[in-house]
Amino acid sequence: MRGKLTGMNGNTAVAYAVKQAEVDVIAAYPITPQTIIVERLSEYVNNGELNAAFIPVESEHTALSACVGASLAGARVFTATASQGLALMYEILWIASALRTTVVMALANRALSAPINIHCSHDDAYAARDTGWIELFAENVQEAYDLTLQAFRISEDKRVLLPTIVNLDGFILTHSLEGLYVLDDKDVKEFLPPKEPVLPIDPDNPITYGPLDLYDYYIEHKRQQAEAMKNSYGPIKEIHRKYSEFTGRKYAPLKTFGMEDAEVAMMILGSSAGTARYVARKLRKNGKKVGVISLTVYRPFPVDEIREALKGVKAVAVMDRSYSFGSPGAQLYMDVAAALYNEKERPLLFNVIYGLGGRDLKPEHVAWVFEKAEEVARTGEVREPQIWIGVRE
Amino acid sequence: MSKWRTWRELPIGVVIPEPGNSVTYKTGNWRALRPVYDKSKCVRCLMCWVHCPEPAIRRLDDDWVEIDYDFCKGCGICANVCPVKAIPWYGRGGRA
Numbered sequence: 001m002r003g004k005l006t007g008m009n010g011n012t013a014v015a016y017a018v019k020q021a022e023v024d025v026i027a028a029y030p031i032t033p034q035t036i037i038v039e040r041l042s043e044y045v046n047n048g049e050l051n052a053a054f055i056p057v058e059s060e061h062t063a064l065s066a067c068v069g070a071s072l073a074g075a076r077v078f079t080a081t082a083s084q085g086l087a088l089m090y091e092i093l094w095i096a097s098a099l100r101t102t103v104v105m106a107l108a109n110r111a112l113s114a115p116i117n118i119h120c121s122h123d124d125a126y127a128a129r130d131t132g133w134i135e136l137f138a139e140n141v142q143e144a145y146d147l148t149l150q151a152f153r154i155s156e157d158k159r160v161l162l163p164t165i166v167n168l169d170g171f172i173l174t175h176s177l178e179g180l181y182v183l184d185d186k187d188v189k190e191f192l193p194p195k196e197p198v199l200p201i202d203p204d205n206p207i208t209y210g211p212l213d214l215y216d217y218y219i220e221h222k223r224q225q226a227e228a229m230k231n232s233y234g235p236i237k238e239i240h241r242k243y244s245e246f247t248g249r250k251y252a253p254l255k256t257f258g259m260e261d262a263e264v265a266m267m268i269l270g271s272s273a274g275t276a277r278y279v280a281r282k283l284r285k286n287g288k289k290v291g292v293i294s295l296t297v298y299r300p301f302p303v304d305e306i307r308e309a310l311k312g313v314k315a316v317a318v319m320d321r322s323y324s325f326g327s328p329g330a331q332l333y334m335d336v337a338a339a340l341y342n343e344k345e346r347p348l349l350f351n352v353i354y355g356l357g358g359r360d361l362k363p364e365h366v367a368w369v370f371e372k373a374e375e376v377a378r379t380g381e382v383r384e385p386q387i388w389i390g391v392r393e
Numbered sequence: 394m395s396k397w398r399t400w401r402e403l404p405i406g407v408v409i410p411e412p413g414n415s416v417t418y419k420t421g422n423w424r425a426l427r428p429v430y431d432k433s434k435c436v437r438c439l440m441c442w443v444h445c446p447e448p449a450i451r452r453l454d455d456d457w458v459e460i461d462y463d464f465c466k467g468c469g470i471c472a473n474v475c476p477v478k479a480i481p482w483y484g485r486g487g488r489a
Binding site for chain 1: 397398399400401403404405406407408409410411412
């Protein structure tokens with residue numbers, strides 16, 4: 001395992017990775033539970049440990065706007081936000097991706113108001129799913145650190161050139177102290193070479209970025225952007241593999257547990273994947289054929305891998321830490337259902353809503369969901385397509 | 394535009410690499426109504442030239458004017474401000 005063992009919370013680990021990535025520009029507005037990232041980075045800049053421009057903006061809208069300009073000027077750029085802050089950035093999210101900037105953002109996943117809540121839901125991560133950003137999910141502090149470093153390399157890869165969000169569960173990861181391995185600065189330099197800008201802003205050779213584009217070209221630009229997102233998948237996998245070889249810590253778009261022979265499975269994002277595997281491990285010791293799939297790469301959605309991993313599975317519980325009002329299922333559920341629909345043999349699916357606003361997902365909840373999944377597999381029938389768990393009924 | 398490009402042929406990132414190429418993007422076909430200049434009535438006050446928002450009124454020698462139909466969108470302001478009705482609305486749409 002390359003690196004030095006130390007202890008950090010998720011926010012500190014992200015800030016440390018950003019410092020090691022030697023970013024040129026940081027424009028961010030503090031918001032719980034991301035605040036420590038911004039505070040720590042401003043300290044690094046203030047005490048000379050990081051030679052970057054720190055822009056203390058008045059809102060998240062401006063934070064991301066400044067990042068877009070800086071990225072187009074050729075800088076390596078970082079920002080961080082959560083929940084309401086991402087909502088305020090929303091229109092710029094689309095612009096940052098369409099202009100093919102390489103902004104990296106840490107998103108400390110937090111529930112959207114109302115009611116006001118500062119704890120974890122995946123509302124904000126899902127809110128960004130259609131905006132053209134690559135989205136990665138960290139499961140623990142080590143992954144938050146590792147994925148932040150990989151995010152810069154992914155975004156800046158000439159075959160990609162898209163901004164990346166690194167999701168880490170608010171408080172559960174942002175504020176929990178965990179052991180992790182951090183790389184030496186020289187190792188980070190080796191893995192992450194300086195950004196090579198493509199068409200950077202140059203006063204001597206002026207060009208227009210993001211002009212008016214009506215019915216005669218808009219759809220061509222969007223078609224091109226769709227292809228860019230699709231094509232990013234190969235480089236993402238390759239960078240995961242390179243980082244795995246470099247550090248000895250395994251990264252891939254999909255993490256599977258017990259899927260070789262699983263008859264029922266759970267699909268889940270973020271920190272709860274550990275709880276799911278903990279329970280699955282116990283159940284498997286008792287002879288239950290259960291498995292867990294968690295996604296490190298959420299956008300672009302790893303359709304082929306998911307189809308492959310779910311071959312032969314009879315029932316899948318798709319776990320969503322958010323809710324999509326009026327939709328046929330919550331967000332991850334709709335993705336998984338769409339990915340499987342044209343498969344000749346596919347498992348039955350049901351959707352589980354859990355953990356909103358920081359409500360714990362306990363091992364007994366997971367065990368109960370696996371029981372439900374076994375019932376679906378046994379009866380071949382989904383009686384309850386959507387179940388809320390951990391809520392007072 | 395001489396040729397409509399496919400998405401594969403466009404530069405990435407919604408950029409226009411040649412500055413000032415908006416002059417090649419003719420917008421005259423947005424026009425529904427076409428103003429016509431009647432030189433025999435014109436008193437060369439240049440009110441049309443001042444008011445045209447495009448600007449699609451070209452100022453010529455001795456303050457005569459002409460209408461640039463490549464960019465005139467037919468808003469009718471010139472016809473409206475002309476004190477001697479030298480720019481009547483004439484006919485419908487189409488290129489000049």
